[in-house]
Amino acid sequence: MTHHFPIQDRYNKDALTVLREELLSGDIDRQRAAAACIRVGMDVRKIARHSDTQVAADLNGVTILVDPDSPLLPDLTELLALADEIVPL
Numbered sequence: 001m002t003h004h005f006p007i008q009d010r011y012n013k014d015a016l017t018v019l020r021e022e023l024l025s026g027d028i029d030r031q032r033a034a035a036a037c038i039r040v041g042m043d044v045r046k047i048a049r050h051s052d053t054q055v056a057a058d059l060n061g062v063t064i065l066v067d068p069d070s071p072l073l074p075d076l077t078e079l080l081a082l083a084d085e086i087v088p089l
Contacts, residue, residue: 015041016074023079023086035083041076045069
């Protein structure tokens with residue numbers, strides 16, 4: 001079983017930049033969507049760790065399987081704190 005988590009968007013912005021921009025956009029719908037993506041990304045990694053599976057990621061248009069703690073995946077820790085502050089559950 002694999003889980004999908006995009007690394008880049010179609011404009012070659014990295015995931016952290018896109019998510020940070022959305023969180024700081026001032027548009028509540030965009031903020032909620034970004035916060036949901038961040039939380040899902042963290043959940044996907046947690047599930048992959050516990051089930052001993054890999055995460056499917058799209059890197060420059062190529063789908064690859066990586067370890068949930070791979071340095072190829074963005075570190076969402078800082079953004080999770082920002083998401084919790086801007087869009088609390």
